Amino acid sequence: MSFAYAAALAVALLVAAPFIAHLLQRRRADERDFPPARLVAPSPPVARRRRHIDDRALYAVRTAAVLALALLGATPFVRCSSLALGRQGGASIALAIVLDDSLSMLAQVDQKTRWDRALRAADDLVDGAREGDSVAVVLAGSPPRIALAPTTDLAAARGVVRSLSPSHRATDLEGALELAQSIVHGLPQSDRRVVLLSDLADGHPDAPPLGETGDVPLWIPLTDLTAPAPNCAVLRADRQRDRASVRVACFPAGESRRRSIEVVAGDKVVGRAPLPDEAAALDVGVDLTGAAGDLVARVTGNDAIAADDVAPVLATTGDLTIAIVADPAGAKLVTGGAPPVEQALASLERDIRLRPLPLLPDRLEDLNGLAGMVIEDPPGFTPEARRSLTAWIDRGGVVLLALGPHAPLAPLGANFEPLVPGSIAWAPSPSPGLDDKASILFGAAAGGLLDIRPRGRASIDLNALGSGAQVTARWKDGEPWLIERPLGRGFVFLLTVPTSPDESDLALRPAFLMLLDRVVDATRTRNGAYRITVGEAWAFEGAKSLDVVGPQKAKLRVTDEPGRKMVVPDRVGVYEITLDQDKLTRVVAASEKEVDERPRRVSEKAVSPSMGDTRAKVDLSPYLAVALLALLVGELALRLRARKTPSLDAGHASPTG
Amino acid sequence: MPLRSIDWGSIAPLRLRARALADGVYAGAHRSLRRGPGVEFGGHREYVPGDDLRWLDHRALLRHDKLLVREFETETDRGLRLIVDASASMAFRGSQAPASKFAFAALLAAALARIALASGDPVGLEWIGGGSVRPLPAMSGREAFERVVGALESASAGGDLRLDGTALDQAFGAIARRAKRGTIIVLLSDLIDLPDEALDRFAALGLGGRVLLAVQILDHDELTFPFQGTVRLRALEGSSVVETDADATREHYLAKLDAIAADWSANLTHHGGQFVRASTSDDPAEIIRRAVSAVAGRFTHGVDE
Numbered sequence: 002m003s004f005a006y007a008a009a010l011a012v013a014l015l016v017a018a019p020f021i022a023h024l025l026q027r028r029r030a031d032e033r034d035f036p037p038a039r040l041v042a043p044s045p046p047v048a049r050r051r052r053h054i055d056d057r058a059l060y061a062v063r064t065a066a067v068l069a070l071a072l073l074g075a076t077p078f079v080r081c082s083s084l085a086l087g088r089q090g091g092a093s094i095a096l097a098i099v100l101d102d103s104l105s106m107l108a109q110v111d112q113k114t115r116w117d118r119a120l121r122a123a124d125d126l127v128d129g130a131r132e133g134d135s136v137a138v139v140l141a142g143s144p145p146r147i148a149l150a151p152t153t154d155l156a157a158a159r160g161v162v163r164s165l166s167p168s169h170r171a172t173d174l175e176g177a178l179e180l181a182q183s184i185v186h187g188l189p190q191s192d193r194r195v196v197l198l199s200d201l202a203d204g205h206p207d208a209p210p211l212g213e214t215g216d217v218p219l220w221i222p223l224t225d226l227t228a229p230a231p232n233c234a235v236l237r238a239d240r241q242r243d244r245a246s247v248r249v250a251c252f253p254a255g256e257s258r259r260r261s262i263e264v265v266a267g268d269k270v271v272g273r274a275p276l277p278d279e280a281a282a283l284d285v286g287v288d289l290t291g292a293a294g295d296l297v298a299r300v301t302g303n304d305a306i307a308a309d310d311v312a313p314v315l316a317t318t319g320d321l322t323i324a325i326v327a328d329p330a331g332a333k334l335v336t337g338g339a340p341p342v343e344q345a346l347a348s349l350e351r352d353i354r355l356r357p358l359p360l361l362p363d364r365l366e367d368l369n370g371l372a373g374m375v376i377e378d379p380p381g382f383t384p385e386a387r388r389s390l391t392a393w394i395d396r397g398g399v400v401l402l403a404l405g406p407h408a409p410l411a412p413l414g415a416n417f418e419p420l421v422p423g424s425i426a427w428a429p430s431p432s433p434g435l436d437d438k439a440s441i442l443f444g445a446a447a448g449g450l451l452d453i454r455p456r457g458r459a460s461i462d463l464n465a466l467g468s469g470a471q472v473t474a475r476w477k478d479g480e481p482w483l484i485e486r487p488l489g490r491g492f493v494f495l496l497t498v499p500t501s502p503d504e505s506d507l508a509l510r511p512a513f514l515m516l517l518d519r520v521v522d523a524t525r526t527r528n529g530a531y532r533i534t535v536g537e538a539w540a541f542e543g544a545k546s547l548d549v550v551g552p553q554k555a556k557l558r559v560t561d562e563p564g565r566k567m568v569v570p571d572r573v574g575v576y577e578i579t580l581d582q583d584k585l586t587r588v589v590a591a592s593e594k595e596v597d598e599r600p601r602r603v604s605e606k607a608v609s610p611s612m613g614d615t616r617a618k619v620d621l622s623p624y625l626a627v628a629l630l631a632l633l634v635g636e637l638a639l640r641l642r643a644r645k646t647p648s649l650d651a652g653h654a655s656p657t658g
Numbered sequence: 659m660p661l662r663s664i665d666w667g668s669i670a671p672l673r674l675r676a677r678a679l680a681d682g683v684y685a686g687a688h689r690s691l692r693r694g695p696g697v698e699f700g701g702h703r704e705y706v707p708g709d710d711l712r713w714l715d716h717r718a719l720l721r722h723d724k725l726l727v728r729e730f731e732t733e734t735d736r737g738l739r740l741i742v743d744a745s746a747s748m749a750f751r752g753s754q755a756p757a758s759k760f761a762f763a764a765l766l767a768a769a770l771a772r773i774a775l776a777s778g779d780p781v782g783l784e785w786i787g788g789g790s791v792r793p794l795p796a797m798s799g800r801e802a803f804e805r806v807v808g809a810l811e812s813a814s815a816g817g818d819l820r821l822d823g824t825a826l827d828q829a830f831g832a833i834a835r836r837a838k839r840g841t842i843i844v845l846l847s848d849l850i851d852l853p854d855e856a857l858d859r860f861a862a863l864g865l866g867g868r869v870l871l872a873v874q875i876l877d878h879d880e881l882t883f884p885f886q887g888t889v890r891l892r893a894l895e896g897s898s899v900v901e902t903d904a905d906a907t908r909e910h911y912l913a914k915l916d917a918i919a920a921d922w923s924a925n926l927t928h929h930g931g932q933f934v935r936a937s938t939s940d941d942p943a944e945i946i947r948r949a950v951s952a953v954a955g956r957f958t959h960g961v962d963e
Contacts, residue, residue: 039850040850041902
């Protein structure tokens, strides 16, 4: 500190001068002997006024002016505790700020979340940028996204940074750094930097250190964000009959000590299970006998991240009705009992509700309660049935249509449109069994289909199905065995053989159960509560309107793509979806690897002090000069006002006492 | 209230200053205050050291076993009775004054006494307030001056006249009882802290053909109120402390001070008395001259009739 700077700072001491002068003036006057004192009239108004500051506004303005003057003189010493980049010879910088907006950044340490600190640092970096610098912002929550494309408009960059909010996503540091390096790589500035503001917890603690690759220097200034923050998370909870399976992960593993899992319905605890002393990641079973209503699983106690302590309990089975439309006469078994497709569905133990129907209902109202449908060897659909069936599928209905010998026998006016446009032929199968590629779909169970010998098979005009149809299994001669095609928001499985044992032995093969399981999955996907990991997208094929409301009653932004609408939820919780006036419920769960807070290793040069400083010299001279000018103008105005309104007491003219 | 020693300043030694002052002013210019022949018995009083032994009443000594002296009065007694204010306020000496107000009053009293004694008139001394004060009965002779000066020099200032109701009684009561017609009664005081009834009681002394003269002695600071800004003023008598803006209250103070003087002057004039205001910064010879002139004028205008 030079003498000049010290002297400038010493000017600030003058701020006390007016007040000291006032104190001296208001000090009790010296007492002196005066015999005729009783003849002297006291003058309390004047004396009292002298004890107070007469014009407080003027006093404040003058005090502020003195302070501003001192600061103006000592500006080189005014430093702010903020992040600043080290510049190479003062050249402009192309800066990409990688901001981690993952769930682990919500960990609270010392009354502030990691996200708050990272965002403050990003704000400091943008504030420290100069004219000519280019700034970009990349978010490291999975999947990495560009929040701000490279721009030299620092005001816009500042606005974008300050508008960012954290998410519950997983972390993808590799992808975010790669994205950041790619967007600054082509910028004209010779000095390019990538600054990573993260807790470095991406679930890959043993991966190669960050910053060792890439031609753009990486700086990781906030290494203290990696300080561990104890946390337990409820990742998901599934109900199967009277038992819930709750997935829990804790970091460190010992954080689970003396904590437990509770399942609550409203405010009532309906199930509880203690956690083991160390629970890095495990499934905990909770007895839910007699529990009803909307259930929520939560971990007791408090930890660094509260957002992941609760998860809704999903009924992975139940409340899903699938109708089996089959002619009772043709589908019955010689040995008695339900048709084989019905028995097979029941054997899946997916807790679905089966409803046998002899005929396809003509009215849409009768179909609304159904989530899926298996139609066995129908002789076409009447116009009324087609209309209601089309509307039902368009809303998300799933159909497994097993074509049989009755398909070509459709009466006048009956056909299979729009499920199967065009004509359908029925003929004996020239070659038994499916080709080898069926194993892609059915795995080892596909072996049972390789020698299937039906009495006949249906032939479908593939060209009439359009481009959306996909043949997922074929006969050995290449003819389609199973065709899958989306229709509206629904889905159609076209099977070219019936399931009746009288026509084929398909129902006796293990792959048949897998086929039905695939149908049930598709049905649940389009109709029941469906869970994804945060950061993944929901795609609604053929949706005309879509509204998604998140856990905080926030409406999500819907992306329109050709033929579908997409939504990417970024927070854990339950989402209410209005899809073409249909109400759906979706659940978003946290990523398990996000709970693992072990930091990713970083290279030595990424944390080198030469990359920047956590203290910035801020030149306040222009602001102080403007402030000083404003204060002088204010003082002039106050003095002018005081002159226009003269004091009633002539002895009361001092502005400060 | 504690006694205050007297700041004599440049007035000391009193004896010499008073003698020089009286001799300078009235060297051959005074007239005798004694008028008319004949002496009649005026009563007894206790002997005090210094009394003329010729007037010691031996018969009374034998009869009462007390030393009593006989007092004689004439119908034309022009004796001088000095009443000196020795209250605490008289100990004040301002920044520009040569001495305290009491010292100045003592100088005037001693000079007047010498003038009177030089004419053969008896001089008595009474006190208002003060400490270590010795009242002196009317006496004449060469030693009378020394006794007056000794009494003045040995006194100290003190007392709050507004609280001490007996102070006036002791001074005025003795004079009212003993002073005869034609006696000149001179009050030397600042008149500031005298009780409210002081003026009426002093004026009442003028009944019976006595001549009254009040000399108000003030300090230069009291007369001019030279302070500026906010001052805290503490009275020497009483506990009043006043904080005031001197500039704002000066005129008001001077008006009240003048009102006191005007009140005394008017009342004394009404009772045939005279009023003189003096500053301790004034030339004491001029004050003596004004005092003697006032008294002489009183006689010139036929007060006796």
